[in-house]
Amino acid sequence: MKVTPVTPPRPLDVTAVFPQLAPLARTATRLHPRPGAPTWYDSSIGGPLLWPADEPWPHCEGPHVVDGVNPALSPADVRLERRIRAASHGRDLTPRERQTLERIRPPQKFPVRVAVRPYDGPMAMLPVAQLYARDVPDLRTPEGTDLLQVLWCPFDHPIMPRTVLFWRSAATVTDVLATPPEPPAMQFDSYLPEPCLLHPEQVTEYPDHLELSAELQEQLRQWSVPQAAEEDMDPWTYYDCVLSSAPGWKVGGWPAWDSTDPVPRPCPECGTEMDLLLTIATFEKGDDEGRSWSPSEDPTAEPSPGSDHFDPDRPTAVQIGSGYRQQLHVCPAAPEHPHTESMT
Structure with missing residues (x-):
């Protein structure tokens, strides 16, 4: 029997303890x-x-540069490598498989020579997400559209992939591009998302503690001390990771601020404060050591043909930086205005 991922009930209703948070509640999908x-x-x-x-x-106009430490692989080679790893899971590699993997990633000779290699010309972008409004309750689309498509350049610009957004009406697409172009190389193989189906679920979130008043922050810190001690967490980690916002890929909700402080994000076109549109996550479980956000999983889940093995914490195979999130922000007054990006 297939089990749809469902978030466990929250450990407690934080608004019952701090009613000030109730007006700040937001839904996320x-x-x-x-x-x-x-x-x-x-x-x-x-x-x-x-x-x-x-x-x-x-296409992305660049610049696109890789060094000699991280081999620039084609999407086709990354898929082939993943298929071989999946097929050989639990057994030794065959001589042919080993030869193919060594062709894709030749053994490095030490000391490693760091050679900068530029790629000239525009680079075809890769699909990241396709979201139909019918499936995602928190996806607010511009009038006349019901579909969001997100693509990115598989090179850092400068510390994460550059994204583009397309809003369209699905009904107007009658002749579909069957074989889109692909880039000749990618800076990191983790910039090729593993094809995934979605199981959308709406949850309620509250702001990161850094977005609260100093008085409420102190009240939360003092209250969180005993709860955090039971989970062997820092008080702020307990509130931010267990009670405020969900980890993983999501639409809407509150942004996380793990590596940076909150900053104003005015729309570059009209100045309206921007909202969080999409969180592209490395990990589905985040920093919640108690795993209170971890959904039920299907115990009979099998690996897909292109994945190394089914890892509920990294089902998409995407990695942002050394394990961060890439957040896309849009103008609530006009989502078609230019969006902004942040890494947290």
Whole structure:
């Protein structure tokens, strides 16, 4: 029997202790990506896009540079490597498999020579997410649209991939681009998302403690001390990771501020304070050591043909930096205005 991922009930109702948080509640839609075989007509991570055949595919103008430490692999080689790892899981590699893997990633000779290699010309972007409004309650689309498509350049600009957003009406796409172009290389293989189907679930979130008043922060800190001690956590970690916002891929909700302090994010076109649109996450479980956000999983889940093995904490195979999140922010007054990005 298949089990749809569902977030466990919160350990407690934090608004019963701190009523000041109640007006700050926001809903977010956890996407719960799991490896699968999405089609053009599915909401997905890393799946095919419902892209009009007569519309140019987006390309990034660069610059694109890799060094000799991290081999620049093609999407085709990354997929082949993942298939071999999946097929050989639990057994030794065959001589042919070993030869192919060494061709994809030649053994490094030490000392490693760091050689900068630029790529000239525009770079085809890769699909990251396709989200239908019918599937994602917190996806607010511009009037006349019901579909969001997110792509990115598989190179850092300068510390994370550069993203582009496309809002469209699915009904207007009658002739679909069957074989979109792909980049010749990627800076990191973790910039090729594993195709995943989604299991959207709406949850309630509260702000990071850094977005609260100094008085409420101190009250929360003092109250969290005994609860955090039981979980062997820092008081702020307990509130931020257990009670405030959900980890993983999600639409809407409150942004996390693990590595930076909150900063104003005015729309570059009209000045309106921007809202969190999409969180692209390395990990689904985040820093909650008690795993209070961890959903139920399907015990019979099998690896997809392209994945090394089913890892509920990294189902998409995406990694941002050394394990961060990439957050996309949009203008609530006009989502079609230019968006901004942050890494936290």
